[in-house]
Amino acid sequence: MEKVELEGICVSYGEHMVLRDLSLKIEPGQIIGIVGPSGCGKTTIARAICGFIKPQQGTIKIDGKTMFSHKDRVDIPPEQRHIGVVFQDYAIWPHLSVYDNIAYPLKKRGLPKEEISPRVHYALEQVNMVAYEKYMPSQLSGGQQQRVAIARALTSSSDFLIMDEPITNLDAKLREQMLVEIRILQQRLGTTIIYITHDQEAAMQLCDKIVILAPDGSIAQIGSDEEIIRNPANRFVFQFIGVSNFIPVVIDDGKAFFDLEKKIPYKSHIPGKMTGTKAMLGIRPMDIVFDEDSPVRATVAQAIFLGNMYNYFVRLPGMEIRVQQIAISENAKSYSEGQEVGLAFLEERYFEREDA
Amino acid sequence: MFSRAINRDLAHLEGKGGFSLDRLMIILCYVALITVVILPVFMILYYAFWDGTKIDIAMFKQVIFQKSNIRSMWNTLVIGVFSTALATAVGVFFAWLLGRSDIPMKGLMKFLFSIPFMIPPFLAAMSWDMMFSGRGGYVNKALMSLFNLTKAPFNINSVAGIIVIEVVYYFPFVYMQVVSALERMDPTLEESARIAGASQLYVIRRITLPLTIPAISSGMLLVLITSLSNYGIPAMLGYSQSIFTLPTMIVELMNRAGGSFEGIRQSAALSIVLVFIVSIALLVQRRLLTHGRYDIIKGKSMRPMLIKLRGAKYPLLAFSLLFLSLIVVAPIVMIILVSFVKAYGLPFLAKNLTLANFRRIFVGNIMVRDSVKNSLFLAFSAASFCLLLGTMLAYVIYKVKPKGGTALEMMAVLPYSLPGTVMAIGCILAWSGAFFGITLYNTIWIILVAYIARYLSYVLKSSSAALQQVHGSLEEAARSCGASHMQTLKDVTLPLIKPAMISGFFLVFLPCMRELTTSILLYGPKSRTLGVAIYQLRINGQIAPAAALSVVTITLIIICNNIVKAITRDKKRG
Numbered sequence: 001m002e003k004v005e006l007e008g009i010c011v012s013y014g015e016h017m018v019l020r021d022l023s024l025k026i027e028p029g030q031i032i033g034i035v036g037p038s039g040c041g042k043t044t045i046a047r048a049i050c051g052f053i054k055p056q057q058g059t060i061k062i063d064g065k066t067m068f069s070h071k072d073r074v075d076i077p078p079e080q081r082h083i084g085v086v087f088q089d090y091a092i093w094p095h096l097s098v099y100d101n102i103a104y105p106l107k108k109r110g111l112p113k114e115e116i117s118p119r120v121h122y123a124l125e126q127v128n129m130v131a132y133e134k135y136m137p138s139q140l141s142g143g144q145q146q147r148v149a150i151a152r153a154l155t156s157s158s159d160f161l162i163m164d165e166p167i168t169n170l171d172a173k174l175r176e177q178m179l180v181e182i183r184i185l186q187q188r189l190g191t192t193i194i195y196i197t198h199d200q201e202a203a204m205q206l207c208d209k210i211v212i213l214a215p216d217g218s219i220a221q222i223g224s225d226e227e228i229i230r231n232p233a234n235r236f237v238f239q240f241i242g243v244s245n246f247i248p249v250v251i252d253d254g255k256a257f258f259d260l261e262k263k264i265p266y267k268s269h270i271p272g273k274m275t276g277t278k279a280m281l282g283i284r285p286m287d288i289v290f291d292e293d294s295p296v297r298a299t300v301a302q303a304i305f306l307g308n309m310y311n312y313f314v315r316l317p318g319m320e321i322r323v324q325q326i327a328i329s330e331n332a333k334s335y336s337e338g339q340e341v342g343l344a345f346l347e348e349r350y351f352e353r354e355d356a
Numbered sequence: 357m358f359s360r361a362i363n364r365d366l367a368h369l370e371g372k373g374g375f376s377l378d379r380l381m382i383i384l385c386y387v388a389l390i391t392v393v394i395l396p397v398f399m400i401l402y403y404a405f406w407d408g409t410k411i412d413i414a415m416f417k418q419v420i421f422q423k424s425n426i427r428s429m430w431n432t433l434v435i436g437v438f439s440t441a442l443a444t445a446v447g448v449f450f451a452w453l454l455g456r457s458d459i460p461m462k463g464l465m466k467f468l469f470s471i472p473f474m475i476p477p478f479l480a481a482m483s484w485d486m487m488f489s490g491r492g493g494y495v496n497k498a499l500m501s502l503f504n505l506t507k508a509p510f511n512i513n514s515v516a517g518i519i520v521i522e523v524v525y526y527f528p529f530v531y532m533q534v535v536s537a538l539e540r541m542d543p544t545l546e547e548s549a550r551i552a553g554a555s556q557l558y559v560i561r562r563i564t565l566p567l568t569i570p571a572i573s574s575g576m577l578l579v580l581i582t583s584l585s586n587y588g589i590p591a592m593l594g595y596s597q598s599i600f601t602l603p604t605m606i607v608e609l610m611n612r613a614g615g616s617f618e619g620i621r622q623s624a625a626l627s628i629v630l631v632f633i634v635s636i637a638l639l640v641q642r643r644l645l646t647h648g649r650y651d652i653i654k655g656k657s658m659r660p661m662l663i664k665l666r667g668a669k670y671p672l673l674a675f676s677l678l679f680l681s682l683i684v685v686a687p688i689v690m691i692i693l694v695s696f697v698k699a700y701g702l703p704f705l706a707k708n709l710t711l712a713n714f715r716r717i718f719v720g721n722i723m724v725r726d727s728v729k730n731s732l733f734l735a736f737s738a739a740s741f742c743l744l745l746g747t748m749l750a751y752v753i754y755k756v757k758p759k760g761g762t763a764l765e766m767m768a769v770l771p772y773s774l775p776g777t778v779m780a781i782g783c784i785l786a787w788s789g790a791f792f793g794i795t796l797y798n799t800i801w802i803i804l805v806a807y808i809a810r811y812l813s814y815v816l817k818s819s820s821a822a823l824q825q826v827h828g829s830l831e832e833a834a835r836s837c838g839a840s841h842m843q844t845l846k847d848v849t850l851p852l853i854k855p856a857m858i859s860g861f862f863l864v865f866l867p868c869m870r871e872l873t874t875s876i877l878l879y880g881p882k883s884r885t886l887g888v889a890i891y892q893l894r895i896n897g898q899i900a901p902a903a904a905l906s907v908v909t910i911t912l913i914i915i916c917n918n919i920v921k922a923i924t925r926d927k928k929r930g
């Protein structure tokens with residue numbers, strides 16, 4: 001049985017339709033990443049699952065039980081959905097101490113006093129905040145507040161959490177550490193977690209499965225990190241998950257050309273992955289190599305040394321592309337600005353071209 | 357960990373939206389506002405234009421063109437225009453002096469400015485009357501004997517007298533607006549003009565003044581609106597000479613009518629004229645407030661360049677202190693002195709002093725004791741009701757955001773722009789058996805309803821400002837932690853806006869304690885308020901006891917005021 005099942009969800013704010021006909025199934029015991037650019041509707045999905053907004057259409061089930069159904073006019077209030085939520089802005093209550101913040105869900109569920117205290121301490125241990133139980137939120141740093149928010153969500157429900165950008169406001173090192181801690185926590189408790197972020201790298205590092213949303217709120221792709229990296233469903237996904245170059249190409253007389261200011265032949269046969277006569281070639285900077293024998297000639301416009309790699313901007317007629325080379329490999333060679341180079345393209349992909 | 361028990365019935369209910377806390381609150385708000393605000397307003401229109409069987413404009417015309425009414429309209433306008441102009445001049449002068457010059461003792465002067473707000477205007481007027489009344493004011497008498505005059509040199513019981521007292525009482529409105537604009541103004545604008553070689557006067561005239569125009573005009577309109585609808589000052593000073601303004605005329609017509617249909621209709625018609633005049637001023641004010649923003653006024657506070665007064669410094673200081681202490685301290689001293697004198701008019705000599713006035717009002721006078729009790733009861737109940745209703749309204753308007761939210765807000769602030777006299781007439785018309793046979797007239801409840809309507813917007817303002825600071829996710833967090841909507845309000849929302857609610861309570865409590873305008877029309881034999889009791893003592897010639905009761909009132913107000921200050925200061929520290 002699915003942990004969460006969304007079916008045909010539509011949400012609009014006035015005229016502005018944010019989610020249209022969104023369907024999604026989430027297996028229990030996994031961390032699911034929902035990733036997408038800012039404003040695409042990630043928080044809206046979370047708010048619909050929690051019951052803070054009422055979709056105009058669709059069904060939401062948790063553990064097979066209907067939480068919301070437009071058709072059957074069911075709308076379980078948020079307090080009966082038993083979801084632990086970490087809000088994008090923490091939402092720690094400023095008038096309650098850390099202890100009282102975390103104890104609140106237990107009190108509301110009517111637990112006896114003597115059971116509350118050990119559970120609060122357990123939750124505080126999980127997020128390494130035991131020393132701070134008597135603090136008021138205003139005395140905590142942003143990162144500490146975020147931990148309190150996670151602890152509160154955990155006491156609220158240890159089997160289903162929704163985390164909306166839970167670590168965005170931490171510094172890089174703490175972010176790394178929190179990701180590891182969330183993973184450990186999830187494995188220990190078997191929690192199902194919906195992890196919302198616009199940072200695809202964190203999502204790939206943490207999540208079992210990733211849902212990528214397009215800017216219009218539709219699902220662009222669902223899959224494991226490997227599937228998504230290996231097989232991006234479309235140009236948007238490819239571009240969203242990493243630095244990328246796009247070059248228009250055209251087939252002419254059995255050969256493949258870059259379709260720039262002038263046509264540059266780069267392959268003497270029709271690429272196997274390509275369909276039709278026009279396409280958009282997508283390639284990562286790491287998958288372009290310098291090759292003196294290549295027919296594609298270009299000029300180095302800018303060379304930047306990044307410590308472990310070189311980052312080049314290379315000019316083709318009418319376009320500039322990005323090339324990255326590992327600096328520590330034995331045959332690494334540095335190129336200087338203005339130098340003419342040949343380029344070879346490995347691992348390229350083909351996407352639809354708008355003008356095709 | 358917890359079972360996901362689902363009560364299907366409840367779910368259906370919530371889904372259908374048949375009954376939810378939000379919906380209940382929306383309905384309550386509408387019911388309350390229609391009852392306290394809309395019914396009275398509607399009744400005024402109804403009585404002014406409906407003669408019982410058909411629409412009747414003739415009576416309205418007749419009222420407007422009646423000579424005594426035209427006279428009172430004229431007086432209202434003259435007093436409004438002149439007191440506004442003079443109050444603006446005085447207010448701007450002091451704002452500039454304290455905000456931009458290097459005059460010493462600014463702290464003392466700022467403190468003096470805050471005092472007039474503590475004394476109700478009708479008490480101040482009464483005290484001025486004791487000093488400058490044409491017939492036996494203490495100062496007049498002293499001057500007469502000093503200079504061997506046969507006639508009193510001043511006569512405060514005149515249009516000019518009313519204007520002067522309104523200026524004295526209202527100029528701090530302008531001062532406050534302008535001084536805060538000056539404090540927020542970017543000083544580099546003035547400095548660069550000075551560096552470019554402009555003279556000091558030129559800078560004031562061409563740079564400082566134009567930039568503070570929005571603040572000046574909004575202070576000015578505030579004075580104008582307050583003056584047009586003020587009852588206390590013209591009633592205290594003008595009544596004995598039959599000088600009426602629109603508000604006092606409305607009350608007079610109402611009293612003369614003695615309950616006759618025609619008489620009530622006449623005061624309703626006159627009320628409409630007053631509302632019309634005030635609305636014009638309000639409309640102008642709204643336009644200015646929305647269009648008059650200059651962005652050289654910045655949010656953060658900066659240290660402005662102070663203008664050196666040089667030789668003029670000490671003469672100006674002496675003048676200011678003298679002026680301020682005359683207008684602020686003199687009336688208080690006068691009231692206190694009179695409250696201890698055996699009979700009004702006797703010189704303040706040791707042999708004429710007594711505590712009898714205080715004894716008389718508390719021991720001998722049931723009316724006075726009742727009035728203290730009534731005012732405390734009314735202020736407390738009105739403040740509590742306003743707190744409940746105002747906070748609920750703020751919650752509905754800013755958090756639930758129903759479709760008719762703007763309508764609710766407009767209804768709630770409507771009485772704020774209606775003169776108190778008009779609101780009171782509306783209450784009489786609505787609650788003398790017109791609806792469901794409910795008759796509140798002559799009871800304390802009609803005063804309570806009027807107070808609630810008048811002061812509701814005070815709580816609405818303070819509570820909604822606080823609510824807008826409470827981010828929605830704080831409430832949502834409580835919901836997903838298992839709290840119901842009601843529990844969320846109790847555990848999260850209300851504690852977070854508590855400080856604003858406390859100050860909202862006192863924002864209503866204090867003006868209710870000193871209210872005269874509506875209570876003078878609404879009181880019954882057993883429901884006199886402090887204001888009414890003082891007013892009646894004085895009208896009946898018991899001026900010394902009136903002064904004693906005033907002293908008691910002012911003391912009560914100061915005590916309450918300090919309680920508020922202590923509470924709000926605690927909140928800031930904690």
Ligand SMILES: Nc1ncnc2c1ncn2[C@@H]1O[C@H](COP(=O)(O)OP(=O)(O)OP(=O)(O)O)[C@@H](O)[C@H]1O
Nearest residue numbers: 013016018037038039040041042043044045088198
């Ligand atoms: N209360 C609201 N009223 C109107 N529009 C809203 C409201 N809340 C969100 N929106 C709109 O819905 C869209 C989706 O918002 P949402 O908060 O779900 O984005 P998000 O993906 O969480 O973005 P971010 O990564 O910046 O948090 C946005 O375009 C936003 O403008």
Ligand SMILES: [Mg+2]
Nearest residue numbers: 042043088164
């Ligand atoms: Mg978001």
